[in-house]
Amino acid sequence: MDGLASVSSRKWRTGLAVAMGRMAGWVSRAVGRGGGTALPGLVVDRLDPGALAHLSRQLPGGVVMVTGTNGKTTTSHLIRAMLEASGWVPIHNASGSNLTRGILATLLRHASVTGSLDVPENAIGVFETDEAAVPRVLRDSRARLLVVTNLFRDQLDRYGEVNAIAQQWRDAFAALPGSHDLRLVLNADDPTVSALGRGLATTIRFGIDDPEIGRDAPDHASDANLCPDCGSRLQYRRVTYGHLGAYFCDKGHARPTPDVVADVLETNGWDGTAFTLKTSGGARRISLPVPGTYNVYNAIAGVAACAALGCDLEPVASAIANFHGVFGRFERFTIDGRRLVMVLAKNPVGMNEALRTVVGRGGSGHYVLVALNDHDADGRDVSWIWDADFEILAGQVTQLTISGHRADDLAVRLKYAGVIGSIPSSGTATVSADLTGALDGAVAGTPVGGTLVAIVTYTSMLEIRSSLVRRGHAKAYWDDAGVNTTAVVPR
Amino acid sequence: MTLRSTASARAKVRIGHLYGDLLNLYADRGNILVLTRRCEWRHIAVEVVSIGMGDRIGSGEFDLLFMGGGQDGDQQFLGDDLFRVKADGLRGAVNDGVPVLAVCGSYQLLGHYYDPGTGPRLAGLGIFDMHTVHPGRSVRRCIGDVVVDWIGAPFRSPRSVVGFENHGGRTFIGSGARAFGRVVSGNGNNGEDGTEGVVQANAIGTYLHGSLLPKNPHLADYLIGKAVTRRTGSARLEPLDDHLEWQAHQTILDRHASHLAPVAGRVKLPRGSAR
Ligand SMILES: [Zn+2]
Numbered sequence: 181m182d183g184l185a186s187v188s189s190r191k192w193r194t195g196l197a198v199a200m201g202r203m204a205g206w207v208s209r210a211v212g213r214g215g216g217t218a219l220p221g222l223v224v225d226r227l228d229p230g231a232l233a234h235l236s237r238q239l240p241g242g243v244v245m246v247t248g249t250n251g252k253t254t255t256s257h258l259i260r261a262m263l264e265a266s267g268w269v270p271i272h273n274a275s276g277s278n279l280t281r282g283i284l285a286t287l288l289r290h291a292s293v294t295g296s297l298d299v300p301e302n303a304i305g306v307f308e309t310d311e312a313a314v315p316r317v318l319r320d321s322r323a324r325l326l327v328v329t330n331l332f333r334d335q336l337d338r339y340g341e342v343n344a345i346a347q348q349w350r351d352a353f354a355a356l357p358g359s360h361d362l363r364l365v366l367n368a369d370d371p372t373v374s375a376l377g378r379g380l381a382t383t384i385r386f387g388i389d390d391p392e393i394g395r396d397a398p399d400h401a402s403d404a405n406l407c408p409d410c411g412s413r414l415q416y417r418r419v420t421y422g423h424l425g426a427y428f429c430d431k432g433h434a435r436p437t438p439d440v441v442a443d444v445l446e447t448n449g450w451d452g453t454a455f456t457l458k459t460s461g462g463a464r465r466i467s468l469p470v471p472g473t474y475n476v477y478n479a480i481a482g483v484a485a486c487a488a489l490g491c492d493l494e495p496v497a498s499a500i501a502n503f504h505g506v507f508g509r510f511e512r513f514t515i516d517g518r519r520l521v522m523v524l525a526k527n528p529v530g531m532n533e534a535l536r537t538v539v540g541r542g543g544s545g546h547y548v549l550v551a552l553n554d555h556d557a558d559g560r561d562v563s564w565i566w567d568a569d570f571e572i573l574a575g576q577v578t579q580l581t582i583s584g585h586r587a588d589d590l591a592v593r594l595k596y597a598g599v600i601g602s603i604p605s606s607g608t609a610t611v612s613a614d615l616t617g618a619l620d621g622a623v624a625g626t627p628v629g630g631t632l633v634a635i636v637t638y639t640s641m642l643e644i645r646s647s648l649v650r651r652g653h654a655k656a657y658w659d660d661a662g663v664n665t666t667a668v669v670p671r
Numbered sequence: 672m673t674l675r676s677t678a679s680a681r682a683k684v685r686i687g688h689l690y691g692d693l694l695n696l697y698a699d700r701g702n703i704l705v706l707t708r709r710c711e712w713r714h715i716a717v718e719v720v721s722i723g724m725g726d727r728i729g730s731g732e733f734d735l736l737f738m739g740g741g742q743d744g745d746q747q748f749l750g751d752d753l754f755r756v757k758a759d760g761l762r763g764a765v766n767d768g769v770p771v772l773a774v775c776g777s778y779q780l781l782g783h784y785y786d787p788g789t790g791p792r793l794a795g796l797g798i799f800d801m802h803t804v805h806p807g808r809s810v811r812r813c814i815g816d817v818v819v820d821w822i823g824a825p826f827r828s829p830r831s832v833v834g835f836e837n838h839g840g841r842t843f844i845g846s847g848a849r850a851f852g853r854v855v856s857g858n859g860n861n862g863e864d865g866t867e868g869v870v871q872a873n874a875i876g877t878y879l880h881g882s883l884l885p886k887n888p889h890l891a892d893y894l895i896g897k898a899v900t901r902r903t904g905s906a907r908l909e910p911l912d913d914h915l916e917w918q919a920h921q922t923i924l925d926r927h928a929s930h931l932a933p934v935a936g937r938v939k940l941p942r943g944s945a946r
Contacts, residue, residue, distance in 0.1 A: 566701030
């Protein structure tokens with residue numbers, strides 16, 4: 181019985197790998213390296229490359245993958261909360277460790293040394309997946325849903341160009357076996373992403389319809405200049421964010437009508453956005469407690485995914501109303517009577533949205549800290565700051581603090597954007613690579629009762645957070661594995 | 672994008688940005704912004720004209736030309752336009768001594784050919800005496816900070832130029848061609864022969880972005896000086912306060928070429944404050 185023998189040897193092999201991976205995680209924590217979120221996954225993947233498929237295919241509810249340049253962490257957390265409210269038990273790589281090893285590490289916590297997955301009958305995988313890892317995770321996990329938030333220019337030194345990523349994904353879709361029943365949940369407003377569903381009847385799309393929001397032209401950082409159907413130039417009736425919006429070409433191709441829509445957006449500064457959610461089940465008003473148009477996209481991406489899974493709208497909507505953001509992406513703190521709002525910005529589009537939220541409340545005299553690091557997790561190439569529209573800060577800022585390892589590059593950018601020169605004589609502009617000291621100075625310079633906005637790259641966020649934790653202004657973040665992920669700042 | 676200075680009645684310097692709406696990868700906008708601001712701060716009237724699909728480059732029309740990167744598809748898309756509509760004007764401008772800066776993807780396009788490793792060679796315009804070969808996806812890309820010694824740096828100008836490179840293709844310049852710089856740190860054209868970029872008359876092709884000009888104000892002013900000279904017959908550029916620019920330049924030197932003397936030896940570098 182060849183089949184039986186291979187099944188049992190597969191279990192045995194995965195089981196042994198699970199045991200070794202567990203040990204690696206235990207050793208890592210015991211020697212105090214912390215941050216060992218993904219190490220067990222790495223060990224298992226090396227020992228048994230079939231483990232990801234073997235374990236993830238045991239999930240009774242199947243797997244939902246979430247990818248895209250911006251918003252995949254927030255969207256996957258939203259989907260997790262929505263599914264929990266709908267009675268599912270999500271198995272989720274919540275720490276944002278989104279390569280194969282991070283997903284495996286999450287599965288390992290529920291795996292036995294016999295290679296079987298010990299989860300309840302209503303368990304479902306929610307895998308935030310790095311763009312580059314999509315083909316492998318898709319193939320191995322046989323995911324039933326792939327949610328794509330958007331495709332923007334991110335860290336070109338890591339990923340390659342937007343068109344190249346989309347092509348890799350299309351190749352991966354084409355290589356799936358006929359038995360793999362995959363549905364795509366796509367952003368209708370992103371030309372490249374929406375085109376991934378071309379010719380697939382089961383695709384669900386989401387988008388923003390509000391004619392009142394947005395601009396006439398794409399950002400400078402636009403990545404989707406050409407129509408994905410015919411290669412001619414794209415035009416826009418309306419741009420919501422980056423190159424997202426109501427696009428069309430003069431050969432008659434246009435943004436498809438989305439199935440899940442957000443309309444009548446009403447922004448409430450850093451406190452969030454209200455919008456009308458329209459689905460085939462009707463319309464309802466929803467308050468999303470995290471700011472920015474991009475988070476509205478994340479919310480409706482989650483609604484579309486849950487609709488594809490057959491969830492009721494009621495618990496899904498309540499999960500949105502109770503959502504307060506994800507560690508490090510957007511957080512509010514109180515320090516010595518000042519409000520500190522920390523926003524992650526890792527690429528031009530994210531930076532533009534953060535800058536627009538700073539100035540969006542009107543008035544001027546803002547207190548702003550911007551920090552730029554160039555570790556691997558931030559992207560080593562800091563060119564992207566020249567694609568972000570820092571110009572909109574000119575004349576709006578009283579206290580500007582520029583920090584991070586590449587503070588000097590940022591200072592030059594803010595000079596040419598006219599921001600440094602526009603600061604009133606009563607204000608200050610400071611450049612300091614020492615982030616902790618810069619933050620202290622910026623907080624001290626913010627009046628009591630005022631708001632300091634810190635716009636930071638990934639590792640600068642970790643630095644600020646660990647400094648706040650040390651001094652009791654913030655709680656440490658413990659991931660599902662009990663690992664303190666704020667204790668270690670990657671070099 | 673059109674920027675005008677009001678403080679001077681002198682003739683306008685016209686900067687042509689080739690395919691400015693298509694080739695805008697790697698923050699090419701930073702280069703254009705630095706060229707225009709540095710003119711404006713000196714009350715030199717300047718105008719940036721986007722040279723799009725179908726637009727020809729007339730003789731004497733531009734005082735400076737800039738060409739940036741782009742996504743792969745974008746470059747294939749413009750290939751036909753480049754050969755049929757732009758080639759003659761661009762070649763004429765280079766022969767006429769117009770300063771040109773071509774970065775990364777467009778640097779490759781101006782060589783004899785690009786050999787993608789898989790599939791047929793793609794012809795280039797042949798304005799630069801060089802060609803590019805892609806060694807295959809399994810060979811690592813050239814990615815990281817670069818420091819070069821600028822061979823043609825003007826007398827008494829700092830000679831170091833810093834930037835960031837990210838290219839798969841390896842470029843080899845002809846035996847008679849002049850390199851833009853000698854690599855001090857990083858890969859440059861091919862990681863083997865120590866050359867970076869190429870110079871033909873007043874045209875510079877280079878892999879350095881980052882953006883290139885913000886951290887290299889001496890190179891920006893070199894190009895502006897050539898452009899202003901074309902327009903007005905002479906150029907004595909007023910010095911600007913470049914301490915932030917040189918500080919950013921120095922940070923890269925400190926990381927990768929700390930053996931070089933501080934480039935900004937003549938410029939005071941106040942630290943810790945932007946003003
Ligand atoms: Zn079209």
